[in-house]
Amino acid sequence: MTAKRSIIVAIRLLLTLTLLYAGYLTTRRALGDWYFRNPTPERIQRAIRFDPDNPQYYAALARVTQYSPAGAGLDEVIRLYEKATRLSPFKARYWAELGGAYELAGRIKDAQAAYERAKQLFPHSPDINWQRGNFYLRTGQTREALRAFQKVLLGAPELRRQTFDLAWRATGDADLILAEMIPPNADIFFQYLYYLVEKQHIEQAVAAWTQLLSLRLAFDSKAAFPYLDALIQHQRVVELTQAWAALGERNPVQFRQRRFTSDLITNGDFESEILNGGLDWRVTPIEGTVGSVDSLTFFDGTHALKIGFDGKHNLDYGHVLQYVPVKPHTFYRFMGYMRVQGITTDSGPRFQIYDPYDASKLFLSTENLVGSASWSPQQLEFRTGPATRLLLIRVARPPSRKFDNQIAGTVWIDRLSLNPVE
Numbered sequence: 001m002t003a004k005r006s007i008i009v010a011i012r013l014l015l016t017l018t019l020l021y022a023g024y025l026t027t028r029r030a031l032g033d034w035y036f037r038n039p040t041p042e043r044i045q046r047a048i049r050f051d052p053d054n055p056q057y058y059a060a061l062a063r064v065t066q067y068s069p070a071g072a073g074l075d076e077v078i079r080l081y082e083k084a085t086r087l088s089p090f091k092a093r094y095w096a097e098l099g100g101a102y103e104l105a106g107r108i109k110d111a112q113a114a115y116e117r118a119k120q121l122f123p124h125s126p127d128i129n130w131q132r133g134n135f136y137l138r139t140g141q142t143r144e145a146l147r148a149f150q151k152v153l154l155g156a157p158e159l160r161r162q163t164f165d166l167a168w169r170a171t172g173d174a175d176l177i178l179a180e181m182i183p184p185n186a187d188i189f190f191q192y193l194y195y196l197v198e199k200q201h202i203e204q205a206v207a208a209w210t211q212l213l214s215l216r217l218a219f220d221s222k223a224a225f226p227y228l229d230a231l232i233q234h235q236r237v238v239e240l241t242q243a244w245a246a247l248g249e250r251n252p253v254q255f256r257q258r259r260f261t262s263d264l265i266t267n268g269d270f271e272s273e274i275l276n277g278g279l280d281w282r283v284t285p286i287e288g289t290v291g292s293v294d295s296l297t298f299f300d301g302t303h304a305l306k307i308g309f310d311g312k313h314n315l316d317y318g319h320v321l322q323y324v325p326v327k328p329h330t331f332y333r334f335m336g337y338m339r340v341q342g343i344t345t346d347s348g349p350r351f352q353i354y355d356p357y358d359a360s361k362l363f364l365s366t367e368n369l370v371g372s373a374s375w376s377p378q379q380l381e382f383r384t385g386p387a388t389r390l391l392l393i394r395v396a397r398p399p400s401r402k403f404d405n406q407i408a409g410t411v412w413i414d415r416l417s418l419n420p421v422e
Contacts, residue, residue, distance in 0.1 A: 044057055044061045074105045085098055124155055190219065270298075284320075305413050315407055318396040335378070340370070345402065347398055351366045352364065355390070
């Protein structure tokens with residue numbers, strides 16, 4: 001009984017000592033955490049004294065030491081980061097910060113090894129790869145930098161514009177950026193395409209678009225419209241036509257092109273959805289008008305386009321339009337049907353066709369319609385000049401010069417076509 005009791009007493013004593021030691025450690029850690037809540041260098045050092053095995057204290061002290069005007073120097077910063085990585089060898093951030101300290105000290109090989117260790121631990125981290133990419137740029141390893149930035153593009157959408165900017169400033173090599181940095185991701189491709197368009201890099205935008213199509217990625221066709229607008233702006237009519245055809249091949253239901261093979265106008269009978277971009281109709285809403293597809297009044301088929309004027313404005317109107325690629329030195333016949341009801345003022349709606357780059361080369365207009373009239377054909381025949389490769393067809397109403405000039409009423413248009421004439 002005496003031996004058994006001794007064992008029980010010893011066990012109780014051991015448990016008591018264990019609990020006391022655990023309480024002691026808990027108290028020390030709590031004190032360390034308390035000092036760390038206001039992380040000045042002095043308080044972090046006190047936190048370390050109470051909890052010397054906490055890696056975040058060493059990393060935090062390294063940071064404040066590194067950026068302090070009265071810092072202890074890079075050797076001390078490196079020592080602190082190395083301590084943090086020893087205590088927490090699987091924390092990618094500590095390795096990346098250690099890489100930055102090594103780089104500042106000129107220890108490039110050690111820096112690269114630390115950055116690569118960080119990447120192994122957290123391969124898809126945008127923050128880690130942003131640091132890696134910048135390191136590789138600074139050391140002249142451009143391809144490795146762009147591959148690191150690809151991870152940034154995938155993981156941090158808010159950094160995409162900044163990443164595009166950095167890559168362009170650092171390399172100026174569109175082919176290299178496209179090959180190494182832009183991943184096969186439609187959303188990123190279009191953001192990069194918009195960036196190129198905004199920066200007026202139209203040749204590079206064409207190359208990016210070509211690669212996007214070759215990857216056969218799924219995307220909303222309307223996402224390509226800003227690129228098509230850039231092609232129009234830069235007079236790249238060949239690429240514009242090719243891009244529109246490519247969209248039509250990808251989505252033949254949405255991009256129902258023309259009534260007849262020779263007809264150059266898209267959706268001239270308004271039987272398909274108006275896409276408001278590309279080479280389809282654009283119906284831009286402005287104060288004083290309402291444009292909509294009407295299924296009750298039409299000339300042919302089951303729909304027409306209806307434009308209503310509210311009678312409160314002397315509008316300079318030209319907000320229903322379509323761009324149409326054409327050939328130079330070619331005869332064309334335009335035909336469209338128009339109906340009006342209650343159109344006021346002396347200036348009513350009419351069709352206009354002109355060269356959007358230089359109206360002095362080609363500008364045509366049908367007679368305007370006022371009052372009320374049933375469906376009537378409006379026709380124009382013309383020959384394009386040697387430089388005309390794109391036309392703009394629109395419904396227009398120039399402002400009236402009369403005193404009673406606020407236009408009211410409704411106009412319908414339907415069955416528009418543009419065909420070459422032999």
